[in-house]
Amino acid sequence: xxAAHAFFAQDQGTTFNxxxxxxxxxxxxxxxxxxxxxxxxxxxxxxxxxxxENPNTPSAKRKGKANEIPTxxxxxxxxxxxxxxRLAQCKEDEIEVKKCTSAIRMLxxxxxxxxxxxxxxxxxxxxxxxxxxxxxxxNAVFEAEYLRKPNNIDVEHLLQMGESRGFPSMxxxxxxxxxxxxxxxxxxxxxxCRGDHxxxxxxxxxxxxxxxxxxxxxxxxxxxxxxVNVLNQSNVFNDILEGHAPNVQYTINExxxxxxxxxxxxxxxEWATFVKTISMPQGEKKKLxxxxxxxxxxxxxxxxxxxxxxxxxxxxxARAWHMETLKYTIYVCIILHNMIVEDERxxxxxxxxxxxxxxxxxxxxxxxxxxxxxxxxxxxxxxASIREKQVHHQLQGDLVEYVRERFGHEDDEI
Numbered sequence: 001x002x003a004a005h006a007f008f009a010q011d012q013g014t015t016f017n018x019x020x021x022x023x024x025x026x027x028x029x030x031x032x033x034x035x036x037x038x039x040x041x042x043x044x045x046x047x048x049x050x051x052x053e054n055p056n057t058p059s060a061k062r063k064g065k066a067n068e069i070p071t072x073x074x075x076x077x078x079x080x081x082x083x084x085x086r087l088a089q090c091k092e093d094e095i096e097v098k099k100c101t102s103a104i105r106m107l108x109x110x111x112x113x114x115x116x117x118x119x120x121x122x123x124x125x126x127x128x129x130x131x132x133x134x135x136x137x138x139n140a141v142f143e144a145e146y147l148r149k150p151n152n153i154d155v156e157h158l159l160q161m162g163e164s165r166g167f168p169s170m171x172x173x174x175x176x177x178x179x180x181x182x183x184x185x186x187x188x189x190x191x192x193c194r195g196d197h198x199x200x201x202x203x204x205x206x207x208x209x210x211x212x213x214x215x216x217x218x219x220x221x222x223x224x225x226x227x228v229n230v231l232n233q234s235n236v237f238n239d240i241l242e243g244h245a246p247n248v249q250y251t252i253n254e255x256x257x258x259x260x261x262x263x264x265x266x267x268x269x270e271w272a273t274f275v276k277t278i279s280m281p282q283g284e285k286k287k288l289x290x291x292x293x294x295x296x297x298x299x300x301x302x303x304x305x306x307x308x309x310x311x312x313x314x315x316x317x318a319r320a321w322h323m324e325t326l327k328y329t330i331y332v333c334i335i336l337h338n339m340i341v342e343d344e345r346x347x348x349x350x351x352x353x354x355x356x357x358x359x360x361x362x363x364x365x366x367x368x369x370x371x372x373x374x375x376x377x378x379x380x381x382x383x384a385s386i387r388e389k390q391v392h393h394q395l396q397g398d399l400v401e402y403v404r405e406r407f408g409h410e411d412d413e414i
Contacts, residue, residue, distance in 0.1 A: 103134035110312030135328040169250040173263040173300040182317035208303035253398035263297040272391035
């Protein structure tokens with residue numbers, strides 16, 4: 001270091017010190033602002049003894065710019081993070097839409113789980129899980145509204161609908177359908193097979209009205225049973241037994257009745273709650289009644305056809321392994337079917353108003369009783385009244401006269 005100082009003094013003719021360095025650098029543009037503006041630096045001392053520099057000085061401006069650079073970078077990073085979050089949310093929403101699309105395609109087209117792989121890029125196992133969660137979610141949310149029992153307003157509308165067709169106090173038509181079960185366990189095939197089908201099936205009992213709304217559904221009975229066996233296990237008359245059903249009062253041919261009825265085919269028993277057709281009718285009155293009864297009873301047959309055409313998963317064999325999954329699946333198909341019926345009622349080209357919002361409640365003849373739970377004797381009495389064979393024949397005869405009186409003149413004119 002001493003040799004360096006000696007060399008500098010010999011070359012420059014002076015010693016190396018800070019004053020020489022300042023004189024050498026003070027005229028450069030970089031340092032002129034500092035020397036000229038040194039008088040502008042004002043130090044303010046606060047009461048606590050802290051000092052602050054004038055923000056208008058060049059050094060303060062440089063410090064401000066230096067502080068602004070990280071802030072700008074931080075804002076840019078925040079914007080990028082927000083954009084990435086929005087993109088992630090969009091992708092998540094897109095995935096949810098894809099999952100729902102996969103489930104609905106499987107319901108509507110009856111396609112296998114791996115067939116939607118190329119369309120929505122979802123694997124087979126994911127598609128099956130999506131379908132299971134979709135049907136469970138739809139059942140949990142919409143079951144109370146679209147799988148409900150008829151309330152006062154609904155019953156009033158059904159009675160008006162039946163009256164317009166020549167069957168006063170008719171609540172709909174009842175029948176059963178079979179759904180083939182492809183993956184039925186081998187040990188159960190004998191229980192779920194019937195000779196006329198030859199393959200394992202599961203039965204669905206339903207009650208439908210003229211507008212194709214399904215008011216009652218009972219699913220899960222083995223296919224080896226017939227309609228009467230399903231009826232004995234069904235809950236279609238539980239409301240009557242519990243005393244919660246609407247008390248319908250009506251008179252036909254000067255005979256009073258206090259229960260509604262369903263139109264049924266020949267296999268159903270001769271109960272007071274069923275009106276069946278007349279096989280091999282003799283006479284014009286009975287022929288006319290059989291014609292109108294069979295025509296109105298086809299409502300449930302049409303409902304089954306529309307349900308299977310809308311949801312091919314019911315038309316084809318069921319591929320699920322568990323009965324619970326099959327129940328959720330067919331119930332969600334009924335829910336979606338009733339949604340479509342509710343949306344398309346106004347398009348029906350008939351003179352009858354199918355809207356359930358325009359029922360005149362002032363002239364209501366129905367009343368729902370929700371009293372205490374009936375005892376055994378009361379239940380047996382109500383059960384006997386449902387199965388009265390004499391009332392069945394009396395009601396059928398009165399309806400024959402009623403249909404003849406109402407529609408016989410039209411046939412005579414033709």
